[in-house]
Amino acid sequence: MVKTMPFEEPVVQLKAKIEELKEYTVSAEVDLTAEIKNLEKRLHKLEQEIYENMEPWDRVQVARHPSRPTTRDYIQLLFTDFIELHGDRLYGDDAAIIGGIALFDGKPITIIGHQRGIDTKENIKRNFGMPHPEGYRKALRLMKQAEKFNRPIICFIDTKGAYPGKAAEERGQSEAIARNLVEMAGLKVPVISVVIGEGGSGGALALGVANHIHMLENSTYSVISPEGAASILWKDASLAKQAAEAMKITAPDLKKMNIIDGVIREVYGGAHRDSEAQATYMKDVLINSLRELSKLSAEELIEARYNKFKHMGEYNE
C-alpha cells in the first residue's frame, strides 16, 4: 500500500468505494456496472481536479514521499552498464552522493546524484541524502574525469541540503560546495541537472551549475526548507505551508521565474505511482537536451553557462 497524502484523500476514498462495489458485484451477484461506471467517471474528473491544481504544499508532500523514485531508480531505468565509482581520493566515500559511468542510448555518460535511503537502515548509511564535503569532492572528481574523456554529465538533485554537522564543518563543507560551483562553471562538456525530489539550498546547487536545469513537476528547489524559512521569518515552523507558498519553490513557479529550463511532467499523483512511466518522460527531455548541447563547442558550453547564471537576479538600476 502506497502512503497517501492528505490532499488526495477524496480520490483515495472514492477509489476504495469503487473497489467495494466491484467486490459486492461478485459476492452478491447484483449488477452494479452502471453505478461503477458512473463512479469511475467521477473519479477521473476528481483526479483531474485535484492533481492538476496542486498547491505548493501538496507538491512538497509529493516531493518528500518515501517511495518517490531516487537517483538509483532513474539510473536503473534510464541507463545501461552502470559502473559506480567511489571515493573522493582524499578522505572518504560519501554514500549520500552516488556517481559513475553508464551508457545512455549506447553512449557513455557520467551520472552523479544525491542518494537517500529507502528505509531507516539505508538512510543512516546514506545520511538521509545529506552529503558531507567528501560527497561533493567525489562529485567534482567524477565531473573532472568526465571532462577529460569528453562525456556529458547528468546530475540528479535530491537532497534536503548539505549536512549541517561538526565533522562536515571541520572538513570544509563550505569550501567543497563553493569549489564545485566554480569548477562546474568551467566544465568543457555538457552538464544537465534534474531536480527529482527536494532541491535544498547550497547542497543542491553544488550539483546544479548546469547548461540545462530541469525539474520534475512535483519537486522543489529552494534556498531553505519551508520549515526553516517559517521558523526564521515567523519564528514558527508550523507555518511551513504558508512559507512554501510565499517562497516560490515549485517547478512551475521556478519556470515562470526563468530559473529552470523545463518542467518534466509527472504521472498522475506523483512519480512514485509509476516510476517506469516517469523515467520515459524524463528520457525524452534528457535526449532533447543532449541533442541541443552536443552541438556546442567547449567554449560555447562555458559561455552559455556563464550567461545563464549571469542573468539570474532582479534589481532596479
Place this chain on the structure above:
Amino acid sequence: MIRDIFRKNQKKKYATIPTEKAKNDVPEGIMVKCPECRKNVFTKDLMKNLKVCPTCDHHMKMTAHERVEIFLDENTFESMDDHLETVNPLNFPSYTEKIKSDAKKTGLNEAVLTGVGQLDGQKVVVAIMDSHFRMGSMGSVVGEKITRAIEKATQLQVPFIIFTASGGARMQEGVLSLMQMAKTSVALRRHSDHGLLYISILTHPTTGGVSASFASVGDINIAEPKALIGFAGRRVIEQTVREKLPEDFQTAEFLMDHGQLDAVIHRKDMREKVATLVQMHMNKEVSTW
C-alpha cells in the same frame, strides 16, 4: 591393563623423522593449502576458480603469466622489453644471485611483465607485476619497463592498464629505486595529457613506493577483495603511533571506505568490468544525440 594403553606412547623412546619420500606423500603441485582458511584445494580446481579459494573466497597471488591468461583475449599478448637486465649499481652483496634465482623461478627478467594485447577486442597496453619476483619490488628495470609500456600506450593512443603487486621500492638499488616513482609518473602525465585512459588494478599486496606512485593515480583505481594496500607497514605504524590498528586496516575495503578506490571487484568479474570501462572510454569527442 587399561593404563597400559595410555602408557604405550611414553615407552616410545625415539622420534620418527619421515623420509623424504614420505614427506611428499601428497606430491607437490597436486594440492594447495589456502593461506587464509587452511583448507586444501586441488590445484586443478583452484586454477579453474582463478586461484580464488572455493571455501573462503580468498584471492591468492597469481603469477604475471597467469594474469595474462585470464585477463586478455587468447593469444593476443605480445610481451615487451624482456631483454632488459638488472645490474647491481650499489654492489649490494648477493643481489645479482638473488635476481638470477628469481628469474629462473618465475621465467621473467624482472618483477613486471609488460606488453600489448587485446581486451575483448580492444587494444590495450598492460603491465603486470609479479610478487613472486623479489616481492614485486621496483628497481631500475621494473621502473624502465613500466615507463616504456606507458610510452607505448601513448604512442599507440590506447589505454594503459596495470596490475600492481609490490612490496615497494627495491632497497638494493637505493635512490635509483626511489626515482623510478618519479620516472613512471612523468610518463603517466604525458599519457594522461593525450586524454588517454589509465586503469590501476591493485592486487595483494601493493605497498610503499608503488602505492605512493603509479598504483594510486589511475583515472580509475580498482582493487581485488581484501588486498593489502598501504604506504607504511602495519608494524611500523603500530610502533610509531603506539596503538593497536583495526583488523581491516589497509585492506581494499578499508581503502574504499576512505575514498581511495573507485571499486573493489571480484577476480571473476574483473575482465568483463574492465573491458566495459575501456569500451566506455573510446570516445575522442562528445557523442551526438
